[in-house]
Every structure is written in C-alpha cells, then in structure tokens.
Amino acid sequence: MPKTPLHPSPPPLEANDVAIVGGGTVLWFVAFLVMLPFWGTLSDHGHGNWPWICLAGSGLGLIGLWYCRARRDAIARSRAAGTADLAGAAAAPKRGPNGNDADPATQSD
Numbered sequence: 634m635p636k637t638p639l640h641p642s643p644p645p646l647e648a649n650d651v652a653i654v655g656g657g658t659v660l661w662f663v664a665f666l667v668m669l670p671f672w673g674t675l676s677d678h679g680h681g682n683w684p685w686i687c688l689a690g691s692g693l694g695l696i697g698l699w700y701c702r703a704r705r706d707a708i709a710r711s712r713a714a715g716t717a718d719l720a721g722a723a724a725a726p727k728r729g730p731n732g733n734d735a736d737p738a739t740q741s742d
Contacts, residue, residue: 650701658694661687 665687668675675681 651705654694654697654701658691658698661690661694665691
C-alpha cells in the first residue's frame with residue numbers, strides 16, 4: 634500500500650476567547666436567576682444546590698474572563714514588541730568586533 638505524503642500542520646486557529654468565556658458566564662448567571670425562584674421546589678426534590686452551582690459557575694467564569702483578557706493583552710503586547718524589535722534590527726547595520734560594518738560571520742580569512 635503506498636504511503637501518502639505528509640503535509641505540514643496548519644497554523645492554529647485564533648478564537649475570541651473573551652467572547653466565549655463571557656457568553657458562558659452570562660449563561661451560568663441566567664441559569665442561576667431562572668432557578669432561584671424554584672429553590673424551594675428544588676430543595677424538596679433533593680436538588681437545592683443547583684442554583685448555587687450555577688452561581689459558582691458564573692463566579693468562576695468571571696475569573697476566567699479576567700484571565701482571558703489578561704492573556705489577550707499580553708499576546709498583543711508581545712506581538713507589538715516583536716514587530717518593533719524586528720523593525721529596529723532590520724534598520725540597524727550589523728557591526729563587527731572592530732567597529733566596521735562587516736558581519737564577522739560573512740568575513741573570509
């Protein structure tokens with residue numbers, strides 16, 4: 634059986650993590666608000682902790698939202714610093730050890 638050629642992996646897809654985590658957090662809080670009026674009935678049937686689970690989910694979602702925003706901002710700062718470093722490196726000529734513009738890696742003896 635012939636082998637199929639290997640293809641390089643595609644780059645990872647970028648997602649809007651802040652929107653995804655924010656949407657999940659809102660859903661957890663809405664579920665808490667919906668269950669809160671029925672807390673007595675839920676307690677009678679042994680499910681009195683469900684509203685508090687939803688509240689905990691929304692609280693953890695707020696922590697996740699803070700984390701995703703901090704991560705997004707750190708990635709943006711890293712990209713901005715990386716492009717600034719590359720632009721500065723391309724503009725500055727390479728100096729050799731004796732102060733001239735020759736790169737020691739390209740000099741021949």
